[in-house]
Amino acid sequence: MNVEEILAKLVSFPVLGGQNNLSILNWIKDYIASYGIETYLVPNEDGTKASLHCRIGPAVEGGVILSGHMDVVPVEGQEWTTDPFILTDKGDGKLYGRGSCDMKGFLACCLATLPKMVQADLKKPIYFAFSYDEEIGCLAAPELARAIKNQYTETPKYAIIGEPSMMEPIIGQKAIYIMETYVKGSAGHSSRIKQEVSAIHEAMRLILWLEKKMDALIEEGRLDERFHPPHSTIHIGLVSGGIAPNVIADKAHFFWDLRTIPKDRVDSIISEFEAYCREREAILRKIYPDFNIENI
Structure with missing residues (x-):
């Protein structure tokens, strides 16, 4: 699957912040597993939602985390001219769909690049860290961070959070x-x-x-x-x-x-x-x- 096909699939899951996210989670998990990568889930108490993390490459110190979230904001009361959960190409160089920018586009880029990551002779590891309920307060992020720290003996050195920033790098926030x-x-x-x-x-x-x-x-x-x-x-x-x-x-x-x-x-x-x-x-x-x- 190319990046646009993956994005179309991700956009098709209408998972809002606070909702059960197992549909999109399981699709991502199965996709990653198809390349021989073991994934780890970090569920909520009742098992209706979960974050996901995995490592590609060697078990050594350093490397980078690619971090994103799977949930999106609501579409009610907005003037959509196309179905927000069907990725649409209007021919203007943009792809339209809820989450295409924030931030399923980034997840799609990560997943589309996974085959090259697996084939590459990586000297440092690449981690995926995908959370739920970001849109209602980053609720799952702390537990996901703890799970990554506890799962791996080695410590990643960098993290890239793929939020839309008009391609301007943002190195921190208050x-x-x-x-x-x-x-x-x-x-x-x-x-x-x-x-x-x-x-x-x-x-x-x-x-x-x-x-x-x-x-x-x-x-x-x-x-x-x-x-x-x-x-x-x-x-x-x-x-x-x-x-x-x-x-x-x-x-x-x-x-x-x-x-x-x-x-x-x-x-x-x-x-x-x-x-x-x-x-x-x-x-x-x-x-x-x-x-x-x-x-x-």
């Missing part, structure tokens, strides 16, 4: 950490704000600390011009709490994300924030012993 912070205070009439502990007020203090932390990182000159913006960011995207304007809120929580450049460590920033949370707990528990801040 780390991302998403957190929920819950604050438990004490309820009461708003006139008793100095006798109770407002969860909203304390959540505001924590949010302000996070904003000041981001500003401090920028002011310290912790920049990396390879990224845009060239500094780490902290963003609060959702805040909730309270039941009425005249009632002190006993509960509040907010969602925030931390995106760091390589020179800033996520664990270090999180540790500083946790330390500040413990400081606030020690102060506020003198007023309300059950005051609590929890980060998830």
Whole structure:
């Protein structure tokens, strides 16, 4: 099969993120096996989905991982003029189909090149690592990475993730950490704000600390011009709490994300924030012993 034929087959599997992916998985597994390559599956708990990995070439240190995902995004509400799950050549130099670019096109290139990989006298190994549920949060990627680490004694040196990038190499991205912070205070009439502990007020203090932390990182000159913006960011995207304007809120929580450049460590920033949370707990528990801040 040539690359276009393989892509047509892959596009024909309407496997969306979150759905059972055994149809496309088994086809890929059988295709790879037909060239004498052993594949390893990394299933989810109920066995309805699985990632796949394999190695072509010698069992030596180094080599490269070719990484991609098998799921695609939905097609509902989009103005398709052809069946999105039938690969279509309109004669304009492009192939149309859901996932033809993101990222079954890359999978097809990997699989179409497999016969040459098998025949070549490879000095370093080539690995395939194909995951599921990437489109809903890269849910399978961590377990797939652990499985590869545990399966092979040798460690690959490089990885190419075949996401569409207009043929511009992207060598990295910011780390991302998403957190929920819950604050438990004490309820009461708003006139008793100095006798109770407002969860909203304390959540505001924590949010302000996070904003000041981001500003401090920028002011310290912790920049990396390879990224845009060239500094780490902290963003609060959702805040909730309270039941009425005249009632002190006993509960509040907010969602925030931390995106760091390589020179800033996520664990270090999180540790500083946790330390500040413990400081606030020690102060506020003198007023309300059950005051609590929890980060998830």
